[in-house]
Amino acid sequence: MESRNPLLVVEELSLEFRTRTGVVKALENVSFEIEKGQTVGVVGESGSGKSVMSYAIMGISDPAARITSGRIVFGGISLFEKSRQQLQEMRGRELSMIFQSPRTALNPIRTIGRQLEDVIYRHSSFRGRQIRERALELLSRVHIPDPEKRYRAYPFELSGGMCQRVMIAIAISSNPWLLIADEPVTGLDVTTQAVIMDLIKDAARERNMGTILITHDLGLAAEYCDRIIVMHSGHVVEVADTEHLFMRPRHPYTAKLIGATPNASRDLAELSAIPGNLPDLRAELPACRYSERCEHFAQDCLESPLPRLETETGHHVACRYPL
Amino acid sequence: MALLQIVDLLKKFPIHPSGAMERVWNSLWGMGADERGEAGYLHAVDGVTFSIEAGESVGLVGESGCGKSTLARLIARLQDPTSGAIAFEGRNIGGVPASRFIQGEKRRKIQMVFQDPTESLNPGFTTFRVVADPLLRLGGMRSGPELRKRVEELCNLVGLAPEFLTRYPHQLSGGQKARVGIARAIALEPTLLILDEPTSALDVSVQAVILHLLEDLKNRLGMSYLFVSHDLNVVRLLCQRVLVMYLGKIVEAGPTREILRHPRHPYTRALLSAIPAINTTERTERVRLTGEPMSPIDPSKHVCRFYSRCPRREEMCRQEMPRLTPYPGGIETACHFPLGEQENTETRMAVS
Numbered sequence: 001m002e003s004r005n006p007l008l009v010v011e012e013l014s015l016e017f018r019t020r021t022g023v024v025k026a027l028e029n030v031s032f033e034i035e036k037g038q039t040v041g042v043v044g045e046s047g048s049g050k051s052v053m054s055y056a057i058m059g060i061s062d063p064a065a066r067i068t069s070g071r072i073v074f075g076g077i078s079l080f081e082k083s084r085q086q087l088q089e090m091r092g093r094e095l096s097m098i099f100q101s102p103r104t105a106l107n108p109i110r111t112i113g114r115q116l117e118d119v120i121y122r123h124s125s126f127r128g129r130q131i132r133e134r135a136l137e138l139l140s141r142v143h144i145p146d147p148e149k150r151y152r153a154y155p156f157e158l159s160g161g162m163c164q165r166v167m168i169a170i171a172i173s174s175n176p177w178l179l180i181a182d183e184p185v186t187g188l189d190v191t192t193q194a195v196i197m198d199l200i201k202d203a204a205r206e207r208n209m210g211t212i213l214i215t216h217d218l219g220l221a222a223e224y225c226d227r228i229i230v231m232h233s234g235h236v237v238e239v240a241d242t243e244h245l246f247m248r249p250r251h252p253y254t255a256k257l258i259g260a261t262p263n264a265s266r267d268l269a270e271l272s273a274i275p276g277n278l279p280d281l282r283a284e285l286p287a288c289r290y291s292e293r294c295e296h297f298a299q300d301c302l303e304s305p306l307p308r309l310e311t312e313t314g315h316h317v318a319c320r321y322p323l
Numbered sequence: 324m325a326l327l328q329i330v331d332l333l334k335k336f337p338i339h340p341s342g343a344m345e346r347v348w349n350s351l352w353g354m355g356a357d358e359r360g361e362a363g364y365l366h367a368v369d370g371v372t373f374s375i376e377a378g379e380s381v382g383l384v385g386e387s388g389c390g391k392s393t394l395a396r397l398i399a400r401l402q403d404p405t406s407g408a409i410a411f412e413g414r415n416i417g418g419v420p421a422s423r424f425i426q427g428e429k430r431r432k433i434q435m436v437f438q439d440p441t442e443s444l445n446p447g448f449t450t451f452r453v454v455a456d457p458l459l460r461l462g463g464m465r466s467g468p469e470l471r472k473r474v475e476e477l478c479n480l481v482g483l484a485p486e487f488l489t490r491y492p493h494q495l496s497g498g499q500k501a502r503v504g505i506a507r508a509i510a511l512e513p514t515l516l517i518l519d520e521p522t523s524a525l526d527v528s529v530q531a532v533i534l535h536l537l538e539d540l541k542n543r544l545g546m547s548y549l550f551v552s553h554d555l556n557v558v559r560l561l562c563q564r565v566l567v568m569y570l571g572k573i574v575e576a577g578p579t580r581e582i583l584r585h586p587r588h589p590y591t592r593a594l595l596s597a598i599p600a601i602n603t604t605e606r607t608e609r610v611r612l613t614g615e616p617m618s619p620i621d622p623s624k625h626v627c628r629f630y631s632r633c634p635r636r637e638e639m640c641r642q643e644m645p646r647l648t649p650y651p652g653g654i655e656t657a658c659h660f661p662l663g664e665q666e667n668t669e670t671r672m673a674v675s
Contacts, residue, residue, distance in 0.1 A: 045526040046497075145615055160387070189386035189553055190597040191612050198611070216526055219599030246601050260531040262556040263600060264583065268538055271560065274528035277496065 005076065006033040007210040008057070008178055013070035015056055022282035026052045027234045029070070029306075034178070037208040039201070041221035041242070043257070044231035047278045050214045053231070054180045057212075058097055059087045075177060093123045096176035098200075100183040102163035106155040112139075112166045113151035116173065123174040138169040142199055161192035165199065172203045178210045179203075185220070197224050218261045222246055230254045233278045233289040235306070240315040250311050250322040253290050288319070296321050324413060325374035326547050327398065327515060332371045332407035332417070334393055335364035338620055363621040367393040368404070369571035372647075375515070380541065380548040382558035382579065384594065385568035388619070392438075392519055394568070395551050399435045399517050400424040412514070431461045431511035438520040440500035444492040450503050451488040454478065457510045473510075480543075481506045481536060498529035502536070509540060517549045522557060534560055556598055559583055567591045570619055570628040573647065577654030587650060587661035589635050610634065627659070635660045 015027040027049050034040050042050045055061045057072055059079060072079045074095065079087065091097075099105040107115055116135040120126055126134050139147035142165040155163055164184060171179055181200060185193040201224055204211045215221050221228055221242070228245045230238040230253065238251040249255040259272040276293035279285060286302040288294070294301070300320060307320045367390040375381050385391045396402045398409060400421050409417035416429055424430060434457075437443035444453055454474045458464040464473065475485055481502040492500055501521065508516055521537070522530040538561060541548060552558050558565055559579045567575040567588065575588040586592045593610040614632040622628060627640040639659050647655040 045528055190599075191386060191593055193599075194597040194609065195611060217599065218527070219601050222601040223599045257527065258601060260527040261601060262527075262530075262534075262554070262560055263602060264556060264559075264598070268534060268560040271531045271534065273531040273535065 007036045007038075007075060008034040009071075009073040010053075010057070011071050011073070013053070013056065013072065014068045015052060015061070016066055016068055017062065017064045018066065019064065019282075024281045025234060025285065026065070026281060027056070030231075030234075030236050031070075032229050032236060032239055034210045034212065036177070036210055037204065038227060039204060039211040039213060039225045041225035041228040042212060042214045042231060043216065043218055043221050043228060045257075045274075045278065046216065047233065048231040049234040050231055051182055052234075054097070054182055054212060054214055058091060058095060058180065060091075092119060092176075093174045094177045096171040096174070096179050098164070098167050098171050098179065098181045098184045100186055102160060102167045103155055105167060106163060108155055111152050111154055112158070116166070116170055119170050119173050134173070135169075138173055139166070141172075141203075142166070142169045143195075144169075161188055161196065164188065164196050168196070168199055168203065172207070172209075175207050176209060178212070180212045180214070182214045183216070184213070186215070186217075193220070200224075218246075218257060219263075230257070233281060235289055235318060236316075237290065237319070238315075238317045240317075244312065244315050248323075250315065250317040251290075251319050252294050252296050252323060255323055296323075325410075326377040326379075326412060327375040327549075328408070328410040329374065329398070330372050330408040330410070332368055332394070332397060332409065333366075333405045334368040334390075334397055334402070335366055335405045338362045338365055365620050366571045366622055367619065368397060369622075370407075371568075371571075371573055373566055373573065373576060375547050375549060377514070378541075378545055378547055379564065380550060380562040382555075382562035382565040383549060383551045383568060384553060384555055384558055384565060386553060386594075388570075388616075389568045390571045390619075391551050391568050395435070395517050395519050395549065398515075398549065399433055400430070401435075431457070432513050433515045433517065434508040434511060434513040435517040435519065436504050436508045436521045439524055440497060440504050441492060441524075443504055444500060446492050449489050449491055450478070450483065450495070453503055454506045454510055457507060462511055477506045477510055478502075480509070480540070482532075496529075497525050498532060501525060501529070501533050505533075505536070505540070509544065509546070512544060514546060515549065516546045517551070519551045520553070521550075523552070523554070530557070537561060554598070555583065555595060567594065570617060570622070572628055572657065574629065574657045575654065576647065577652065581652040581654055585652065585654075585662075585664060587654060587656040588629075588658045589633050589660075589662065590629050592662060593634075627657075635662075 010030055010032050013027055013030040017024040017026055030053060044050055113135055116138060117131050120131050120134050136147050136151065139150060144150050144162060144165050184200065185196050188196065213221065213225055225242050228240060228242050229236055230251065232253050238254045249258060256274045260274055262271060274293060279289055279292060287304040287306045288301045291297050291301040298321060306318050308316060308318050309322060310316050311322055371394060383391050397404050400416060403421050404417050407417060408415050411429060419427060451474055454477055455470055458470060458473060464470050478488065483499065483502050487499060522533050525533060550558060550562050562579050565579045565582055566573050569590050575582060575591045582591060586595055593612050596608065596610045612632045617628060617631045625642055625644055627645055630636050630640050637660060645657045645659045647657045649655050
C-alpha cells in the first residue's frame with residue numbers, strides 16, 4: 001500500500017447539518033480513493049449525499065454543516081489542516097468543479113470572456129494580452145464555434161450546451177488535478193450530453209486529471225467511468241470497477257437501481273421500482289440505512305457496525321448478506 | 324376515424340428587433356406586423372401532420388428547442404396555431420381561440436400533465452384543491468361530500484393516500500407531486516392526455532413507479548397518450564408509435580420498435596446512438612453531431628433543417644426540402660439519403 005499514491009483519499013468522513021428540526025446525519029463513514037487520471041462515478045437517488053460529499057471535498061459546505069469525523073487527503077496533504085486562504089488558493093487551481101445548471105453558475109451580467117479572464121487572472125501568471133489569448137484558446141479548446149464573437153456574449157445569449165462548455169473551459173483553465181463534475185449534463189439533450197461528456201473525458205485524459213462524475217444516470221456512469229461509487233442516504237454502499245459493478249452488483253440497492261433504469265430491451269413489466277423512500281436522516285437510524293427498503297432484510301441488519309466486505313479485489317460492499 | 328388529426332399545423336412567433344418601448348409605441352398606433360418592423364418569425368412548429376387513434380399512445384421525441392413542447396401546447400389548445408387544422412373527435416378545434424376553448428365542452432376531453440411537477444402546482448393549493456379545481460370549473464360539480472368522494476377516488480387511482488389531501492406542494496416529494504399532477508389531469512376523464520416529459524425531473528426509482536402507473540391508467544381508462552420526451556428508452560416503454568421532430572418538422576415517424584431497430588433518418592440514428600447504456604452490448608457506434616443547429620428564425624423553405632449537422636448531406640439537401648416518404652415497416656422518413664438496412668446492421672456489428 002505504501003507505494004501507491006492516490007490523488008484523493010476520503011477516509012471515514014462523517015458530516016452532519018444542524019437544523020432547527022434536528023441533526024441531519026448527511027454522511028456517515030464515507031471512504032474511497034481516486035487515482036490520477038481516473039474517472040470515478042458517484043451514483044444514487046437525490047438525497048443520497050452525492051453533492052454534500054463533493055462540496056465537502058471542495059471545502060464549500062454550507063455553514064450549518066459540521067464534519068464530525070474523518071479526513072480528506074488530497075495530493076498527500078490533509079485538506080482539513082489547510083487554512084481558509086490556502087483552500088481558496090487551491091480551489092479553481094488544483095481542485096475544480098462544474099455545476100449542474102451552467103446558467104445559474106455563470107454570472108448573468110458579465111460576458112463569458114470576462115468570466116474566463118477573471119479565473120485566469122486569479123490562478124495563473126498570465127497578464128495583459130496573454131490572458132485574452134489564453135481565454136480564446138480555452139474557448140476553442142471546448143469547441144465553441146466562433147470564439148471571438150462568443151467572447152463578448154452574455155450567458156443568456158448562449159444555449160445550455162454552450163454555457164456548459166464555458167463552464168468546462170473555466171474549470172480546466174488552470175489544469176486542475178481533480179475535477180468534480182456535479183450532474184454536468186442533466187437537463188441537456190442526449191446529443192449534446194455526448195459531446196459535453198467527450199469534452200470532459202478528453203480534458204481529463206490530456207492532463208491525467210482525476211474526475212469525479214456525480215450523476216443519477218447509471219448509463220452515463222457506465223459509459224464514462226472507470227470506477228463507480230454507489231451511495232444511499234449518506235452511506236457508500238458499494239464501490240467497484242464499472243464492469244464488475246454492472247456485471248455482478250453485490251448490494252441489493254445497486255441491483256435495484258440497475259433494474260429501475262430503462263434500457264433498449266427491457267419491457268415495462270421488467271422495469272422494477274425500488275420500494276420505500278429514503279429514511280429521514282434526522283431520526284435514529286439503523287446500522288444499514290437501506291434495511292427498511294431491502295427485500296433481503298434480516299434482523300441482524302439493524303445491528304452496528306455496518307459490515308464492510310471486500311468480495312473481490314477492489315469490490316467493496318456494505319452489506320451483511322451481499323447478493 | 325382518428326381521435327386526433329393534425330394537418331399542416333404551423334406556429335410562428337414574431338421576433339422583435341427593436342426595444343420594448345418602440346414595440347409599445349408601435350402597437351399603440353395600431354401598426355400591422357410589417358410596419359412594426361418585425362425582424363422575422365421563429366418557426367416553432369412548421370407544417371406538422373399526423374394522427375392519433377383512440378386508445379393509442381404516440382411518443383414525440385426531439386431535442387430542446389425543436390418545437391415539441393409548442394406542438395403539445397397547440398394540441399392542448401393552450402396556444403393558438405398560426406395556421407393548419409387540429410381535428411379532435413371529428414371537429415376542427417384549431418380555429419377556436421384558446422381563450423374561448425377553455426369554456427368549451429372539448430376542454431375536458433384534452434388534458435395535460437406538465438413537465439415540472441413543482442412548477443405546475445399552485446404552492447397555495449392543497450392536494451385536495453388542486454384535484455378538485457377542474458371538477459368544479461369544468462366537471463359541473465359543487466363542493467360537498469360528492470366532490471370529496473370523487474377527489475379521494477382519483478387520489479386512490481394514482482396511489483396517493485388520503486392523508487396527502489391536506490398537504491401543500493412543498494410538503495410532498497417529487498413522485499407525490501407527479502401523482503397529484505396526474506390526478507388533476509385525469510379528473511375529467513379525458514380521451515386524450517398530453518404528457519410533457521412527465522418523468523424527466525424524477526429519480527429512476529420513482530420514474531419506474533410513475534411509468535407503471537401511466538400504463539395502468541391507460542388500460543383502465545382507455546385514454547390516448549401523446550407522450551413528449553427526449554428519452555427514447557422511456558418512450559418505447561409506453562408508446563406503440565413515435566414521431567421524431569427536428570427544428571419544427573417531423574423528420575421520421577413510425578412504429579417504435581421499427582424505428583429503434585432500423586432508423587432511416589440520420590438524426591434519429593444520432594439520437595439513438597447518444598443514449599448512454601449500461602449494457603455494453605446495447606451500445607451502438609457513436610454518431611457525433613458536429614456543427615451548430617440552424618436558426619429557427621425564417622428558415623429556408625428549400626434547405627433540409629438538419630443540413631448543418633448532417634453527416635450524410637449532399638448538394639441536393641440544400642436545394643430541395645425532403646418530404647416524409649413511406650418505407651417498409653410502416654416508417655415515414657423525410658430524408659433524401661436515408662440509411663439502409665445494411666448500414667444499421669454494420670454499425671451494430673462494429674461495436675460488438
